[in-house]
Amino acid sequence: MSKMTTPITPNSKWDLSSWTIFYFSTTFILLIVYYLLTYFTSPLRRYPGPLLAGFTNLWRVYYIRQKKFHLVTEELHKKYGPVVRIGPNVLDVDYPELMKVVFGVKGEWKKTGSVLASSTLVGGKIALNLFSQTDPEIHAKWKRPVAKYYSANAVASLEGHVDRTLNGFLEEIEKRFLKEKGEWSEGVDLGKWLGFYTWDSIGALTFSENLGYLSTGRDFDGTLLTAQKSMDYFCTCYGLPILDRLLDKNPFAVFRKFGPPGFGPIAMRTIKRIMARVEGKDKDFHSADQPDYLDKFLEAKKLNPEVVDDNVLFGYLMNNMVAGSDTTANVLRATIYHGLKDGKRVWNKLSEEVLHKFRAAGNGPVDYKAARGLEYLHAVIKEALRASSPVALGLERYVPKGGVTLPGEHGWFVPEGAILAFNPWVMNHNKMVFGEDADKFRPERWLKGDGETQKQYERRLVMMNNYDFTFGGGSRSCIGKHIAFMQLYKVLATLVLMYDLELLDPEREWQVYNRLFITQEGLEVRMKRRM
Numbered sequence: 421m422s423k424m425t426t427p428i429t430p431n432s433k434w435d436l437s438s439w440t441i442f443y444f445s446t447t448f449i450l451l452i453v454y455y456l457l458t459y460f461t462s463p464l465r466r467y468p469g470p471l472l473a474g475f476t477n478l479w480r481v482y483y484i485r486q487k488k489f490h491l492v493t494e495e496l497h498k499k500y501g502p503v504v505r506i507g508p509n510v511l512d513v514d515y516p517e518l519m520k521v522v523f524g525v526k527g528e529w530k531k532t533g534s535v536l537a538s539s540t541l542v543g544g545k546i547a548l549n550l551f552s553q554t555d556p557e558i559h560a561k562w563k564r565p566v567a568k569y570y571s572a573n574a575v576a577s578l579e580g581h582v583d584r585t586l587n588g589f590l591e592e593i594e595k596r597f598l599k600e601k602g603e604w605s606e607g608v609d610l611g612k613w614l615g616f617y618t619w620d621s622i623g624a625l626t627f628s629e630n631l632g633y634l635s636t637g638r639d640f641d642g643t644l645l646t647a648q649k650s651m652d653y654f655c656t657c658y659g660l661p662i663l664d665r666l667l668d669k670n671p672f673a674v675f676r677k678f679g680p681p682g683f684g685p686i687a688m689r690t691i692k693r694i695m696a697r698v699e700g701k702d703k704d705f706h707s708a709d710q711p712d713y714l715d716k717f718l719e720a721k722k723l724n725p726e727v728v729d730d731n732v733l734f735g736y737l738m739n740n741m742v743a744g745s746d747t748t749a750n751v752l753r754a755t756i757y758h759g760l761k762d763g764k765r766v767w768n769k770l771s772e773e774v775l776h777k778f779r780a781a782g783n784g785p786v787d788y789k790a791a792r793g794l795e796y797l798h799a800v801i802k803e804a805l806r807a808s809s810p811v812a813l814g815l816e817r818y819v820p821k822g823g824v825t826l827p828g829e830h831g832w833f834v835p836e837g838a839i840l841a842f843n844p845w846v847m848n849h850n851k852m853v854f855g856e857d858a859d860k861f862r863p864e865r866w867l868k869g870d871g872e873t874q875k876q877y878e879r880r881l882v883m884m885n886n887y888d889f890t891f892g893g894g895s896r897s898c899i900g901k902h903i904a905f906m907q908l909y910k911v912l913a914t915l916v917l918m919y920d921l922e923l924l925d926p927e928r929e930w931q932v933y934n935r936l937f938i939t940q941e942g943l944e945v946r947m948k949r950r951m
C-alpha cells in the first residue's frame with residue numbers, strides 16, 4: 421500500500437510562531453551583517469581597543485552604566501596607549517598637545533549629539549540650551565548676550581548671595597551637630613550637607629530663592645534624587661544618543677514617557693520662578709538691590725530680543741541649576757576627603773595658613789578676594805579639581821573637513837566625521853604633564869618644589885595650567901568656572917577657619933560614581949568648633 425503524504429499548505433506550516441521565528445532570525449542575521457560591515461569597512465579599524473567596542477556603542481553604554489567609565493578608560497589607555505577605540509566611530513585620546521587644536525575658539529570641531537539628552541521637552545519641542553546646542557553659530561549667538569555675567573568681576577558682585585547661603589549652612593551645622601567648643605561631634609555626613617549647600621546656593625544665585633535643602637536637612641521634594649536619576653539617564657544616552665529619541669524626545673513622549681525622569685521638576689521650578697519675577701510676585705525674597713542671574717538674563721532678553729526668546733532664557737536658567745551644583749559639591753568633598761586622609765597632612769597645613777590669615781576676623785564666611793590670596797588653599801583647590809575632575813566622560817568632537825593626523829610615532833590619520841573624545845579625568849591624570857605621581861592627591865605639585873629653580877617651576881606650572889582640562893576648552897569651555905571658584909575658596913576657607921575635622925573612619929574608602937559628573941558617597945566626619 422502506497423503511503424499517503426500530507427500536502428504542504430502555507431497555512432499549516434507558516435503559523436504565527438513560524439513567522440515570529442522567521443522575523444527574529446532575519447533581524448538577527450541582518451544585525452550581524454550590519455555589525456560586521458561596520459567593523460570591517462570602518463576607517464577606524466586599525467585603532468586598538470576592546471573588540472566589542474569596534475562593533476557597537478552598546479559596549480560603551482554597558483560600562484558607562486557601571487558608573488566607573490573614567491577608570492575603565494584609564495585602564496584602556498594603560499593597556500593600549502594614548503588612543504583607544506571606544507565605539508565604532510569614537511576614539512578616546514590622551515594627547516594633551518591636541519587639545520588646543522580641537523578645543524579652539526573658532527569651534528570648527530563640532531560637539532556631537534551625545535549631549536542632546538540634557539535638553540528638556542517643553543510643550544512637545546526639544547528646548548536646547550547652551551550646553552546641548554551643537555550648532556556653533558547658534559551657540560555663539562546664545563552665548564554672546566550672557567557671557568559678561570559670568571566674568572570674574574560679575575561673579576564677585578554676587579558674593580552676597582553666597583554669604584547668605586553659607587551663613588544658613590553654618591547655622592544648620594551648629595544647631596544640629598556641634599557641641600561645646602573643643603568637643604568632637606558625633607558622625608556628620610558632611611558630603612550630603614555640602615550637596616544641600618551647593619543646591620541652595622545655586623538657587624540663591626539664580627533666583628534669590630532659598631530652595632530649602634539646608635533648612636529641612638533633606639531632599640524634601642526629591643529634586644536631588646531626580647537630578648541624579650536624570651544624570652544616570654543622560655549618561656546612558658551619552659553613549660547611544662538614539663536612545664533618547666526612542667525613550668523621550670519623540671511626539672509620543674507627550675502622552676507617555678518611557679525614559680527615566682528628565683530634568684522635569686527642576687524645569688517646573690524654573691518656569692514658576694520666571695513667572696513670579698515677571699509678575700512681581702517674588703518680592704518677599706528677591707530685592708532689586710541684590711540682582712541675581714534671573715535679573716541678568718531678563719536684561720539680556722530685553723537688550724537682545726531677536727536672540728533671547730523664552731526658550732533661550734529658560735535654557736540659561738536650566739544650565740545654572742543643572743551644571744552649577746553637583747560639580748561644585750564634588751570638588752568641595754574631594755578637598756576635604758583627601759585633605760583629611762593621610763593623617764590629616766594636607767588639612768593641618770591648610771589650617772595653619774587659613775587660621776593665620778583669618779583668625780583675627782572671627783567666625784563667619786571669609787572674604788573671597790582675601791581667600792584667593794592664600795597660596796596653599798589655591799594649591800589644594802587646583803589639586804582637587806585635577807585629581808577629582810568633576811566631568812569624567814569624554815568630551816566628544818567631530819573631526820572636521822580634511823581630517824586630522826594624530827601626534828605620536830605612528831602619525832595615524834583620522835578622517836572627517838569620526839569622533840575624538842577627551843576625558844577630563846583621563847587628561848588630568850596624564851603623567852607626562854602632572855608627574856609620575858599624578859594618581860596621588862598632592863597639592864604641592866602646584867607649588868615650587870624643593871631643589872627646583874624658579875625657572876623650572878614656572879615652566880612646569882605653565883605646562884600644567886595649559887593642559888589642565890577640568891573646565892574643558894575653547895568656545896565651549898565652562899561658562900560657570902568663576903562661580904565654582906568663588907564657592908570653593910569661600911566654603912573651604914570658612915570651614916577650615918571655624919572647625920577642626922577628622923574622618924569618622926580614616927581607614928574606610930569612600931564610594932565614587934561617574935554620572936558624567938563625579939559623585940561621591942561616604943564623606944563622614946566628626947567636627948569640632950575652633951572658636
Ligand code: HEM
Nearest residue numbers: 550551739740743744747810811891892896898899900904
Ligand atoms: C567645579 C565646577 C565645574 C566644572 C569642573 C565644570 C566643568 C565643565 C566642563 C568640562 C564643560 C565643557 C563641556 C563640554 O565641552 O562639553 C562645562 C561646560 C559648561 N558649564 Fe561647567 N563646570 C563647573 C561648574 C559650573 C557652574 C557653577 C556652572 C553654572 C552656574 C556651569 C555651567 C556650564 C555651562 C552652561 C556649560 C556649557 C558651556 C558652553 O557650551 O558654552 N559649570 N563645564
